Amino acid sequence: MKPPHDLERVRADDNQNWFHPWEYMPDAGHADRAIASHGEGIYVYDEHGQQLIDGPGGMWCVQIGYGRREMADAIAEQVLRLPYMNPFSLTSAPPAELAARLAALAPGDLKHVFLTTGGSTAVDTALRFVHFYNNIRMRPDKKHIISRANAYHGSTYLGALVTGKDREQNWFDVASPFAHLLPHVNPARRPRGQSIAAFCAEKVNDLEAKIEELGAAQVGAFIAEPIQASGGVIVPPEGYLKRCWEVCRKHDVLFIADEVVTGFGRLGHWFASKDVFGIEPDMIICAKGLTSGYLPLGACLVSDRLFRDVAGAQARGASFGHGFTYSGHPVCCAAALKNIEIMERENLLAHVREVAPHFQRRLRELAEIPMVFDVRGMGLVGCVECTVAHLLEAAHDDEALLTLDTDLGTRIDRHCHALGLLVRPLVNQCVFSPPLTITHEEIDQMFDKLREGILRTMHDIEQEFGIKVA
Ligand SMILES: Cc1ncc(COP(=O)(O)O)c(C=O)c1O
Incomplete structure (x- = not known):
């Protein structure tokens, strides 16, 4: 295929004007991507x-994979039919159908699907929901969020708060009294001579000890990637996630599974939480593979139990005052539906x-x-x-x-x-x-x-x- 652009022009524009994610600043202006x-x-x-x-x-x-004609067709068709729809006051078939599909594919009672623009905004949605939930339930102190070293949960302010990678935190101010990082869970870095079983017990204990230190009445949620992806593909010891989930249940702490990477087939299942790790989180976050990257989209799935706690007669007149211009974007949702169809058919x-x-x-x-x-x-x-x-x-x-x-x-x-x-x-x-x-x-x-x-x-x-x- 002939490149459609003048490559020297692309190089010059890129270096002079495109401020990239994770731009290595010493090289800015003369990068050689x-x-x-x-x-x-x-x-x-x-x-x-x-x-x-x-x-x-x-x-x-x-x-x-790349070059799927039917993805292009589905996207083009939706652009012509309805390229945008105000999600605050209208609904439309693609987002409604996608929400129903995701609810059906998800484990447990994750029936309520908040559609976002990507992974970070889905993480933000989950964290803000935790605060909203506890405010409505008149537990204003139950706000602390526990995460882990090497976690990556995104680049929005809240996502970065619970990110535990030095490279992402360095040079930014991301301090918050609400965010707490547990030590790493990388078995390859365990002390010499320590068994995997002992390492696993220590890691589960890190979580329980932190909840007890802060007081369960102060802790809103634990957020975890089932496998820490950009932290270096850290697969936790066997049984670790299940035991953490049980600790969370015991202390009435919500478990948020960030499946931005592990979801949509990466581990051979729509979601890895239940099928691979045996847990039913209170919330699951997904993005990326949801559209195979053809268009930006993310989702935060909330359990029916949580939703009902703050809806209807329990809602105390509140609106969930959170959302994006592009929440439930019909074209992105049409791409996700086609992506799911292809994954199923093949x-x-x-x-x-x-x-x-x-x-x-x-x-x-x-x-x-x-x-x-x-x-x-x-x-x-x-x-x-x-x-x-x-x-x-x-x-x-x-x-x-x-x-x-x-x-x-x-x-x-x-x-x-x-x-x-x-x-x-x-x-x-x-x-x-x-x-x-x-x-x-x-x-x-x-x-x-x-x-x-x-x-x-x-x-x-x-x-x-x-x-x-x-
Ligand atoms: C586990 C995880 N959560 C959240 C995000 C943020 O997603 P996005 O870049 O779509 O905002 C990422 C991105 O790599 C991720 O790997």
Whole structure:
């Protein structure tokens, strides 16, 4: 396909005018981002026409892959029929039908669906609902929210408050008396000699101890990603989520599952909370895969029990004074409905369950590479974490080597790009969440390229620093 734009112009406009998310400010104005041209299936093509396997699936979102004509048709048809509708006073078929579909797909009694513009605004909706709920129920002190280190819940002010990643918090003021972060839940970082069972017990205890320290009467909710995604694909120890959910029930603390990444098939189910982790949260947040990234949309699902506590005769005359111009946007909802239809028709959930063991096997094989510190994942999501920190002694604490870990992801990304693979570097980690349509053979191609990219990076380092990584 011929690129429709003058590439030099795109580069200049990008550098001069587009202030990107996570802009690395020292490079602002002269960044050298690859220019994405078009996509087809699991592939993205860059400005030179190079075919790249989309390892991160956009940003954990392109479930059905690129280039779906019927998505384009559904979107175009809705644009012509009704491109916008005021959600404060009207309703329309796409958002109403989507809400009903989501309520039917969700576990438990999550029957009430608040539609938003993305994941962050869905997180905000959940957190504001917690405060609203407790105000209506005359429990004005029950407002504290507990989250965890390495969590990512978004970039709005509230979403950032409960985000536990240093990189996102640094240089911003996100302090609030209402937000509390528990220590990390990464089994790979547990103290040497500690069993997984003991680590799990300690992590569950972190939550209960925090609730007791603050007083259950002060704690409104616990928010958790079933798998911490951009925190580095941290899969908690088995049973951890279920036990946290039980602790929340015991102390009358609401459990909010942020399924922005784990939802919509990533783990082989519409929602992972119940089908994978055995929990029925009070609220679930989803976005991303809901439209396969074709258009922006998010949702906060609220349980019938909670909703009824603050509706009708219990409402004390209140309106839930929260919403967005684009809540329930009919075009985005039409895209979500078509996306669900495609996922059902193509049995994508069953497909994920079938290919995921192969994906995880290929991922785990990378652990034998000396520079790889940890590999982890579940379903069609995975992370390779690399390190050269253990070589510091051999290199006599060379300054450059000291900072090298932070650059490993970018170095691997560079090699992988040349080999035809997009990766998402997160400091010394590369995360993978390819389109759910990926086949066995494509999984093999992806991991072959990744392995080669890591080996080339390792080779570079050995040359540069005159050391042996193995
Ligand atoms: C778990 C989780 N929650 C919330 C968000 C925020 O979603 P959005 O970027 O659509 O606002 C993200 C985005 O990556 C996420 O991974």
